[in-house]
Amino acid sequence: MTKGRGAGGESAPGFVQLLTPDGERIDKVTGADGVEYTVDFTDDEYRGLYRDLVVVRKLDAEATALQRQGELGIWASLLGQEAAQVGSGRALRPQDMAFPTYREHGVLYCRGIDPIMPLSLFRGVDHGAWDPVEFRFNMYTIVIGAQTLHATGYAMGITKDGKVGNDDGEAVIAYFGDGASSQGDVNEAFIWASVFNAPIVFFCQNNQYAISEPIEKQTRVPLYQRASGFGFPGVRVDGNDVLASYAVTRAALDHARHGQGPTLIEAYTYRMGAHTTTDDPTRYRMAGEVESWQAKDPIARVRAFITKQQIAGDDFFTEVDELARRESLALRERVLAMEDPDPLTIFEHVYPHGSPLVDSQRQGFAEYMDSFEGSAH
Amino acid sequence: MAEKLTIGKALNLGLRRALESDPKVLIMGEDVGKLGGVFRITDGLQKDFGEERVIDTPLAESGIIGTAVGLAIRGYRPVCEIQFDGFVYPAYDQIVSQVAKMHYRSQGRVKMPMVIRIPFGGGIGAVEHHSESPEAYFAHTAGLKVVSCATPEDAYMMIQQAVASDDPIVFLEPKRRYYEKGDVEVDADLAGAYPLHASRLTRPGTDATVIAYGPMVRTALDAANAAAADGRELEVFDLRSLSPLDLDPVYESVRRTGRCVVVHEAPSNVGLGAEVAARITEHCFYSLEAPVLRVTGYDTPYPAARVEEEFLPDLDRVLDAVDRTFGW
Ligand SMILES: Cc1ncc(C[n+]2csc(CCOP(=O)(O)OP(=O)(O)O)c2C)c(N)n1
Ligand SMILES: [Mg+2]
Numbered sequence: 001m002t003k004g005r006g007a008g009g010e011s012a013p014g015f016v017q018l019l020t021p022d023g024e025r026i027d028k029v030t031g032a033d034g035v036e037y038t039v040d041f042t043d044d045e046y047r048g049l050y051r052d053l054v055v056v057r058k059l060d061a062e063a064t065a066l067q068r069q070g071e072l073g074i075w076a077s078l079l080g081q082e083a084a085q086v087g088s089g090r091a092l093r094p095q096d097m098a099f100p101t102y103r104e105h106g107v108l109y110c111r112g113i114d115p116i117m118p119l120s121l122f123r124g125v126d127h128g129a130w131d132p133v134e135f136r137f138n139m140y141t142i143v144i145g146a147q148t149l150h151a152t153g154y155a156m157g158i159t160k161d162g163k164v165g166n167d168d169g170e171a172v173i174a175y176f177g178d179g180a181s182s183q184g185d186v187n188e189a190f191i192w193a194s195v196f197n198a199p200i201v202f203f204c205q206n207n208q209y210a211i212s213e214p215i216e217k218q219t220r221v222p223l224y225q226r227a228s229g230f231g232f233p234g235v236r237v238d239g240n241d242v243l244a245s246y247a248v249t250r251a252a253l254d255h256a257r258h259g260q261g262p263t264l265i266e267a268y269t270y271r272m273g274a275h276t277t278t279d280d281p282t283r284y285r286m287a288g289e290v291e292s293w294q295a296k297d298p299i300a301r302v303r304a305f306i307t308k309q310q311i312a313g314d315d316f317f318t319e320v321d322e323l324a325r326r327e328s329l330a331l332r333e334r335v336l337a338m339e340d341p342d343p344l345t346i347f348e349h350v351y352p353h354g355s356p357l358v359d360s361q362r363q364g365f366a367e368y369m370d371s372f373e374g375s376a377h
Numbered sequence: 378m379a380e381k382l383t384i385g386k387a388l389n390l391g392l393r394r395a396l397e398s399d400p401k402v403l404i405m406g407e408d409v410g411k412l413g414g415v416f417r418i419t420d421g422l423q424k425d426f427g428e429e430r431v432i433d434t435p436l437a438e439s440g441i442i443g444t445a446v447g448l449a450i451r452g453y454r455p456v457c458e459i460q461f462d463g464f465v466y467p468a469y470d471q472i473v474s475q476v477a478k479m480h481y482r483s484q485g486r487v488k489m490p491m492v493i494r495i496p497f498g499g500g501i502g503a504v505e506h507h508s509e510s511p512e513a514y515f516a517h518t519a520g521l522k523v524v525s526c527a528t529p530e531d532a533y534m535m536i537q538q539a540v541a542s543d544d545p546i547v548f549l550e551p552k553r554r555y556y557e558k559g560d561v562e563v564d565a566d567l568a569g570a571y572p573l574h575a576s577r578l579t580r581p582g583t584d585a586t587v588i589a590y591g592p593m594v595r596t597a598l599d600a601a602n603a604a605a606a607d608g609r610e611l612e613v614f615d616l617r618s619l620s621p622l623d624l625d626p627v628y629e630s631v632r633r634t635g636r637c638v639v640v641h642e643a644p645s646n647v648g649l650g651a652e653v654a655a656r657i658t659e660h661c662f663y664s665l666e667a668p669v670l671r672v673t674g675y676d677t678p679y680p681a682a683r684v685e686e687e688f689l690p691d692l693d694r695v696l697d698a699v700d701r702t703f704g705w
Contacts, residue, residue, distance in 0.1 A: 073502045073682050102504075124682025127505045142506050143464065144436060182435035184467065210436050212412035218435050284411040343687035346680040357646060361675045365687075368697065 010238065010268065012222050016248050017238040021296045023304025029244070032224060033233035033263070037247040043311045049242050050306060051320050052086045053299045056106040058324035059115050059331055063105075063122070066335055067277040073124040076103045080240070080272030083298030084205050086110055087245025088267070091253060092173060099138040099151035099174045103205075107175065111137050115327070116334050125341055145183030148174045148202065152189045155198035155256075164199050169257030172200045173249070179210020181226070182218045190230040190264070199256035201249065202227075202264045205239060207271035212284040227264035239269030240298040270296075343369070380563050385555035387529040388418050390563065391536035392456065396426050399454060402540055405432040405441055406458030406494075415460055416496055416555055438468035445491050446475050454490045456540055461552075462497040463506025469514070476545045477520030489545040492536075496552035497525075498592045498642050499674075499689055502682045509679055510643035515547040516620040516652075523619040524573060525549040527594035529559035531577075531617065538573040549619075551592035574618040576626055582612035585636035585699050588627060588653060590616040593640045593690060600695035611699065619649055627653075628660045635666035636702040640690050645673040667705035670698045 010017070014032025018039060019025055028038040041049070060078050067075040078085060081103070089110030092098060098107055109115050113135050120126045121140060128139035141147035151174035163170045180186050181204060193200050204223055208215050219226075227234025237248040245267055252263035270293040274281050306312050347362035382390065395402050404419055404426075410433040413420030423431035434441050438459060445455035459465045465472075472493065479487045499508030516523045522544045526532040532550070539546040571577065579594065580601050589597040594615045601611035612630050616622065631637045637657055639650040654669035672690045680688050 074504060121504060121681075124502060124504070126681050127678075142504060143467075179436035182437045182440065184437060184439050210407070211415070212408045212410070213433050213436070217433050278415075283413070340683045341681060343684045346675060346677055346684055346688055350677045355676075357676050361677075365675070368694075369687075 012236055015236050015238065015268070016244045017241050018243040018247060019241045019301050019305055021240070021301050023301045023308055025243075025305060025309075031235040031237070031248065033235040035233075035235070035251055037244065037251065039243045039247045041243075046302070046306060046311050047316060049086060049090065049246075050299070050302045050312075051323065052090065052106075052110055053082045053242060053302060054320050055324045055327055056082050056086060056109050057299065058328045059109070060105060062328035062331055063119065064273070064277060066332060067122070071335055072119065072122045072277075074276050074278060075122055076276045077273040078103050078106050080270045080293065080298070081205055081207055082106055083242035084239035084245050084267035084269050087242040088173065088203055088249040088265075091246045091249035093171075093253070093257075094136075095168070095170045096253060096257075097136045097138070097151075097154055097170065097172045099147040099154070099172065100140055101147065101175050101177060101180070102140045102142050103177075104140075104175050108137060111135065113137060115331055119331070119335050120338060123335065123338055125338055145176055145180040145185040145189075148176055148180070148186045148189035149192070152192045152196075152198055152200055155193065155200040156196050158199050159196065159259075164257060164259040166258065169259065170199065171253040171256040172198075173203050173253065174200060175203050175205065177210060178204065178206040178208065178215050178218055178223060179213065180204075181223055190227070190262075193262040194231040197259070197261040199259065200262045201252040201256055202262060203249065203267065204264065205267045205269055207269050209271055209275065209285070211275045211279060212281075214285075222266065224264055224266035232262045232264065234264040234266065236266045236268055239267030240296045240301070242298060242302060378562070378564050379560045381558050382529045382533070382561045383556050383558050384526065384529050384532045384551070385416060385418055387533035387561050388536050388550065389420055389422070390561075391533045392419060392422060392540075393425075395456070395537050395540040396422065396430060399540075401452060402454045402456060403430050403432060403448065404456045404458070405434050405445065407434060407436055407441075407460050409433060409458050414458060416552065418494070418550070419458065438464055438466075439471050442468040442471040442476060442493065446471065446479065446489065449489050449491050450487060454540060456492045456494060459493060459495045461507045462495055462509040462511055465493075465495055465511060472515070472521070472547075473518050477518045481520055488543045490543045491545045492539045492548050493546070494536075494548045494550060496555075497549045498551055498553060499679060499685050500553040500592065502685070504682070505679070508685065510641065510674065512547075512549055512619050512641075513643055513648050516649060521545055521547055521620065522574070523547045523549065524617060525551065525591035525619060526617070527551060527554070527589075527591055527615050529557070529561045531615075533561045533563070534565065534567070534570045535573055535617070537567055538570060541567060542573065549591055554592050554595060557595065574621055574623060576617055576623040577615045578612070578626060578630070579615045580611070580613040582610035582634070584609045584611060584634060585638065585702055586612045586614065586627065586630045586634045587638050587640065587695065587699070588614045588616060589640040590619060590649075591641075593642060596690060596692060597640055597695060600692045600699070603692055604696060604699065609699070616653075622653065622656070624653065624656055624660070628657065631657055631661040632664040635664050636699070637665070637669045638672060638695060638698045638702065639669060640672045640695055642674045642689055644676040645671050646676045648673060667702040670702055672698045
């Protein structure tokens with residue numbers, strides 16, 4: 001058996017890359033799905049993508065620091081996956097709906113959502129507690145793969161509502177990981193999406209690991225190739241290339257919104273950090289591997305490109321760093337200001353209209369807590 | 378020879394003994410290999426027993442249990458790790474409809490000598506799905522046995538007994554107590570071990586009986602120590618086996634004390650405590666000075682970490698219940 005049999009790496013045929021790690025722009029590429037991909041961004045848009053990438057990384061680093069200082073219970077860092085998330089996130093149109101895992105902080109940011117939103121979950125203040133419909137961004141899902149079925153059902157609803165078939169059509173994007181691709185739920189989602197021709201894009205960030213398990217533990221074929229067995233196109237994109245991630249996602253979403261069915265995108269990337277702040281990756285991977293991916297950094301290549309093309313100069317980079325610093329400081333202050341929930345909230349929202357059992361337990365709890373008032377406890 | 382071990386290390390050593398004593402024993406699960414599991418319970422086992430016996434599986438719980446069924450039919454003894462309590466549900470169908478029923482369906486021709494290890498319970502400040510107590514779902518299922526350890530000594534022996542058993546056993550590990558230390562007789566022989574499906578009197582007392590298992594045994598003992606300081610002697614039982622239950626020693630105790638409190642983290646509604654209370658009521662009715670009271674998690678989903686201390690039974694709530702049995 002050859003090494004990396006499940007991966008195929010960047011040498012897989014039809015690998016979509018529009019910006020090399022050195023910052024060289026590739027004009028167009030034909031993906032494994034036979035589609036020709038390119039982007040046509042203005043200078044302003046290039047600068048916007050760079051800004052997103054830098055801010056998203058900085059906010060992520062701040063959250064990691066907050067966890068280290070005991071202010072968050074845990075943090076799932078997106079370090080290394082900024083391009084896959086910013087590219088796909090910016091490719092969404094306002095009417096589109098996203099179903100994230102627990103790591104899509106960059107997508108959330110690109111949807112224009114306040115980055116504080118998921119931090120209460122990681123702090124242990126709540127389990128999410130936002131309205132998915134209002135933000136067109138589902139709550140984070142921790143049970144691996146479950147959200148891919150939810151996304152598929154939501155997409156089926158779009159079809160039922162007649163909201164597909166033209167430029168104004170709606171589409172759904174379901175995020176999941178390489179590990180998740182093994183779950184029954186994810187494979188069932190593929191089947192449902194295919195059979196019902198649902199307007200959905202399955203966006204798999206193959207960051208090469210499911211906690212400690214390398215991709216070889218999940219698959220023998222490149223993940224994007226799985227799509228063909230389910231009856232829809234699959235394409236592998238350079239997930240460290242924000243331009244390619246954008247181009248492929250935009251095309252797949254438009255394909256879906258026009259009623260042409262699902263696509264599987266495999267964003268080939270790397271989890272530069274630990275799985276979460278409780279993980280110790282030195283137990284299962286070599287420093288050399290991390291270094292080789294460092295050379296493919298998603299931000300450095302955009303900066304190199306912008307510099308070479310004279311799209312912006314040092315002033316701009318300084319300005320972006322300053323912006324990122326301000327946003328991360330603001331985030332920190334707001335995390336520190338988050339109050340612990342009232343214990344009575346334990347009993348809230350179990351049912352829309354209460355329940356005799358929970359209501360009586362709530363009352364008993366309140367009386368029990370009151371019994372400590374003024375006592376030594 | 379007695380060694381001071383944590384519960385986690387005792388489980389690790391127990392699994393090592395199990396792998397050594399029977400070549401058919403396999404360990405399978407997510408991240409159990411190089412990483413040694415997220416709690417390091419299988420630390421070093423893949424290195425010493427190889428990837429053929431300590432298997433990092435694809436990320437799919439139904440797959441883990443479903444393939445373990447086939448391996449068992451083929452003569453292996455799989456020990457499956459479910460990474461956290463909240464992730465056992467994708468495998469629930471395989472456990473309830475296949476693992477539990479195979480022996481019955483085959484009229485004894487097929488055995489399922491399988492162990493399903495699940496770190497369970499809360500108190501670790503985790504996000505959703507990492508703090509649940511699903512024991513009642515399994516105890517309710519005929520064909521399964523369910524046990525839980527509370528001390529390093531029990532962890533070490535019980536895991537070996539579970540692996541050696543021909544029954545499918547859901548083995549619940551009190552994850553928040555993994556780091557508690559105690560003496561373990563590491564050379565002890567399985568043959569002479571305290572029976573797997575027996576409850577254990579862990580602290581004798583005269584005034585009220587407190588029943589717990591898993592992580593709540595420590596809480597019950599703490600409550601008993603506090604009560605002793607106030608002149609009240611609580612008798613504490615560790616159930617150890619949740620299915621089948623071994624309640625004869627408990628009945629004997631309740632007949633003496635006349636008062637009983639059952640403690641678990643799982644919600645009360647249709648929980649283990651309800652079964653225990655019903656049986657005690659049947660067997661000890663004329664000795665009871667008060668109804669059997671339950672101290673449990675509430676009937677809500679497990680709450681956010683910052684309020685979990687209020688959700689979980691603690692020393693005060695146990696003592697409060699004991700007081701109520703006296704005030705009845
Ligand atoms: C059903 C289920 N099983 C196990 C877990 C524990 N777990 C959390 S993340 C993870 C690995 C996920 O890997 P992948 O899908 O590649 O996503 P990544 O974390 O790499 O983004 C596991 C096993 C879980 N959350 N849900
Ligand atoms: Mg992954």
